[in-house]
Amino acid sequence: MPTSPAATPSEHFDVLIVGAGISGVGAAWHMRHQSPGKSFCVLEAQSDFGGTWRTHTYPGIRSDSDLYTFGYRFKPWEGAPIAAAHEILAYMGEVIEENDLDQHIRYNHRIVSADWSSEGKVWTVTAKRSDTGDTQVFTAGFLWMCQGYYNHEEGYTPEWDGMQDFRGQIIHPQTWPDDVDLNGKKVICIGSGATAATVVPAIAGECEHVTLLQRSPTYFTPGRNVNELADALREEGVDADWIHKIIRKRVLFDQAKFTELAQKQPDIVRAELLKGVRDLLGPDYPIDPHFTPNYRPWQQRIAFVPDGDLFQGIASGKASVVTDHIDRFTERGILLKSGEELQADIIITATGFNLSVLGDIPFSRDGQPIDFSQTVTYRGMMFTGVPNMAWVFGYFRASWTLRVDLMGDFISRLLKHMDDKGAKEVRVELREQDKDMEILPWMDPDNFNPGYMMRSLHLMPKRGAHDIWQHSQDYWREKDEMPLIDLDSEEFVYDRKGADAPAKDKALA
Structure with a gap:
């Protein structure tokens, strides 16, 4: 009976970015420039960067958003507003080369499991290498999920x-x-x-x-x-x-x-x-x-x-x-x-396509499976009870990448805040005032109702009736609100490190 290849010894990073598409490359730039003291790694299942723009090869493949807003705020776009896939890939390649990001990307690494340790305050992520068949184990203090929102393997x-x-x-x-x-x-x-x-x-x-x-x-x-x-x-x-x-x-x-x-x-x-x-x-x-x-x-x-x-x-x-x-x-x-x-x-x-929730990766906490459909989202990027994780889910009516930049600022600020507090864990939890609020599907169908979302809405995290517990899909509001988020407000729960931790830090439930 054949045996599976043995897992190689684990590597540790402060932040593990999942996916080297438009979101993951943007996240890597933010780590490089806003958190220069943090170690990070990007895991990508495909053999090269690009995500959607590499997966899709059908005739005429192009953006349906203008590249002045679909492109990153830090990298000028100088072509026509609507761009073909090869132009977008070239643009992303320049970002990688100009910022020396390639050394941080591991290609052909498909994640097969991720488990959070409440004791160790780390994620243990197991990846299977498609080029060698080997299994690689990583540990990380924080997961930044940038793998998109649909199944790249098979369309609907x-x-x-x-x-x-x-x-x-x-x-x-x-x-x-x-x-x-x-x-x-x-x-x-x-x-x-x-x-x-x-x-x-x-x-x-x-x-x-x-x-x-x-x-x-x-x-x-x-x-x-x-x-x-x-x-x-x-x-x-x-x-x-x-x-x-x-x-x-x-x-x-x-x-x-x-x-x-x-x-x-x-x-x-x-x-x-x-x-x-x-x-x-x-x-x-x-x-x-x-x-x-x-x-x-x-x-x-x-x-x-x-x-x-x-x-x-x-x-x-x-x-x-x-x-x-x-x-x-x-x-x-x-x-x-x-x-x-x-x-x-x-x-x-x-x-259309098949919706994928966080890459359909089996997540667990202390060995117990995490069911994201039973969590409530915090502004469409964090989830109740799930520590040290954020998911990039962009905008439907504006360019996806706009949220990559907003979240890059937010996560960089959150990581620094954790360091200042001496915290190894952060998660979001419902506040006292939220205990009796109505829990609703991820998206209001009257607000947005494409087929792929309606087919798989039951798999998505829930939203709450109060504003902070939903993805508003309103970039023009979020661009003003997200920089002002109070990271010490009641919905943020940090671990306490030592008896002299500030009183505003909350002990873990």
């Missing part, structure tokens, strides 16, 4: 009747094959979100025809992939750092106003969004039903369509849209509820 594809009967190829964009041949093929792309809006124009000129098949439409905002103010400032020779700061503030200001207007006057915003589509497709195109969603504009992320490429493909006849429900797959394609059969050689299921 519904189970439709007759899928086994289809004679063609079924592809999920998340696992795009290297050898797919689209030339001269009839393609159906199922979906209505940012991925579908990216894939369809990218392949429209290569295949014979591509049909975007959607159950219900999504809001899009088409526009030129330029920032005229940034370009003008460059022509004037303004310093790149200043341009980055100015454009970042301008974009955030515009986004805040848009969000406010969408919530207060959704009909006006809806009309404006539909006008943008109608201007590209012409007055005779059936905007309703194909591009008239039944939800309010703020309830899901609105994807930017650079240069209106999706709509240009439709207007040219290379792509078309069908809004209907799938009855079943057939040998030749898809039979719709309306009775129409769409024929295809290839079917792309751009139907």
Whole structure:
């Protein structure tokens, strides 16, 4: 009977960062610059940095947020607002090289368990190396979870009747094959979100025809992939750092106003969004039903369509849209509820992803499993009863990376505060005033309700009715509130080290 490779002796770090994607690389920068006295290590399951931008290789893969805000606040972005994956990877690579971060990253390390010791005040993290098969053990004083929020291994594809009967190829964009041949093929792309809006124009000129098949439409905002103010400032020779700061503030200001207007006057915003589509497709195109969603504009992320490429493909006849429900797959394609059969050689299921809570890593405390669905979140980044851990979960209506920078400041301040107190452990707990508050799902469906979140909401930590016990999703509020968090307020519980600890430190329960 074969035996598993023996675990190598453990290494200890003050902070262990999980994931070398956009969040993990940002977290490493903050450790390097804001906590220079702390040792840290980044564990990455893949063979290189990049996370989403390395996992996803489907045609046209690009950001759906502008890079002035999706990029880091400390690293100027100098390209077009919407960037392709290879451009984002190059940008992240520069951050790693310029800040000597590569020495801190361990690739091919997939975490298989993490256990907190109440006695030792450390996390013991076991990782399996995908390149050698060896097991590596690490200990860390603090875990900074930056592995994203979905399963990188497999995307979400519904189970439709007759899928086994289809004679063609079924592809999920998340696992795009290297050898797919689209030339001269009839393609159906199922979906209505940012991925579908990216894939369809990218392949429209290569295949014979591509049909975007959607159950219900999504809001899009088409526009030129330029920032005229940034370009003008460059022509004037303004310093790149200043341009980055100015454009970042301008974009955030515009986004805040848009969000406010969408919530207060959704009909006006809806009309404006539909006008943008109608201007590209012409007055005779059936905007309703194909591009008239039944939800309010703020309830899901609105994807930017650079240069209106999706709509240009439709207007040219290379792509078309069908809004209907799938009855079943057939040998030749898809039979719709309306009775129409769409024929295809290839079917792309751009139907979303599977939510992953903290990387689906088995966590435990003193050997007892931690069920995050039974915890309450503190501002969407810490969890009741779970010591020395923070999770980066970004924004839905603003760029994800904005929260990386805010949390970088917060965690750096928290680590310093622990040192000043002589504390080895910090966790959050409900205050006396919170004991009877209503406990609710992680996200209010009226606030945000994409399919991936609704399918897996039961796996997520809970939120409380009081503001600090929820992820508000409001960057414009958090940017002012998070720097002012009182780290000695009642919800923070520290260990006591020695009999002379300050009275405001709370003993562990």
